Amino acid sequence: MNWKKIVAGVFACGLMMGTVSAQQPAAAEYQNMLQQDFVLSYGYEGKTEKVRITGDAGKRMTAILQENLWYPKVLGTNDKIYQFYIEKVTKAKVLPLNMLGSDKLSPDEKWTEKKDRLALPEELAVLAWQDKWTSHPQSLGAPAFSGSSKRQVGSDEYDCDQYICDIRNQAGGVSGQLAYNLLYKDGKLVKAQKYLLYKGKQQLLSTLDIMEFKAGVDEGAISKLNDVKVYKAELGDINDLLDNPVEEGTMGGALNAQK
């Protein structure tokens, strides 16, 4: 067995104070939500941005909190991606998903970065590794549940489920590991922490604070966008040169057409 794996395993155990082999009962519910429909809002410790993701099997929308209001940023459907921007009023640009890698796209519109906005935060992706909007580095192995325990963070005690992902190298070995601690209080998932286990050391990389995480898609947030005008993405044609975006209708129309 790879000695690095053994050392990493020892450190993984060192992160916990007593191990139990089953996930929290709520974990199965959250896994279900992420596959069906959910509302999730979160922020990272040390960063001001707050993000709200709502979605179901067919679509997903991400919004950012600004001055106590959630502003839509990106919406992904089965075949299209919309990005929202403000030019006096909220407007949207649309791109068919199958054109995402095209070299005709304007790098200023940053379509790939927008699509990445629809991904689940890494710490929660362990509950939905196959999520279609979330991608993982190829070197990162799928998460393995490694145990439950009580864990102290600051002055609070949480029920902690830990998941470990191996970082693999081309020699067939494990270069390091990422450990994700999902922290529950009274049966609700409230925090998640990510650690790097490398060369015998554990380094805390991030702490995710969950503000809201419940079942059901927020149809209200999506229907609020009905009157938003939609324009085509820049595709390097005459409309770009003339700085004259082509209007495609309104969000309401586009979304109704989807149904």
Next chain:
Amino acid sequence: MRRNKWMAAAVLGAFTLCLPFNMASAGKLDAYRNMLAQRNCTISYENITPAEREHNRDSSNLSATFGRMSTPPLYTHKGYKGMVVMQGEDRYVETNYGDYSKCQLKKGSDVYDFKREVKKGKETWKSFDGKATVVASEFQPEKELLYGESFGTSDVSRLLGVMLPKDRIPAGQPVYNYVGAGNLPNGQSYEDYKASSAAGLEAVRYYFDGTKLVRIASASYSRNGAGQLVGRKCILKIMDFSGTPDSSKLSMPAGLKAKSLQK
């Protein structure tokens, strides 16, 4: 330009004729692999292939690109020079665009990012926000473990990365296999490597003058997210590649102070 097309054609032609050998080692390149495996080396190169135009139209909105002034070749289509110095886990990486260089010095767990500028013939080094002191940031191994080590631009990182030991290359990156070696009419010799995956194919040729590595040329074809076939080539002229780290590069340049995170 015609010569470069010929080279790309010759490199690809070589692959249709050669049977791939899954041999790990190949004579002349071994000396260079060892320098990278020992992590004691100085590499100085010039990328003589102009970078591809990134924008889909020739005009570029200046206010949108101001924040990206650290990546000028994408907008000026020029080649660039660079340098990599390694001594154990200490490392210096520089990408040089003539009057402007982007530099990074890693010493222990301190990482210093700074720039070199030439104004009116005078060379100065400053932090990216124009100060005379660079505050270190903490080295984050996570990104390197997941995505591989950076030696400058992505082309340079990839072509030098082919020579790294396998336990330093993250799984999922293309695997380069030795294909063959031969001699060229001008007296130089070459060794060929190939990587193929679902994403595409890359052929890399290492050119030697005797046993001295003088050039690395690569031709690659891949399909982008929209299913279009994209070809690119990259040619690095190697000015220096030796097993002795240039220690002058492993400390801060004249006039620039370092503020370490270590107490």
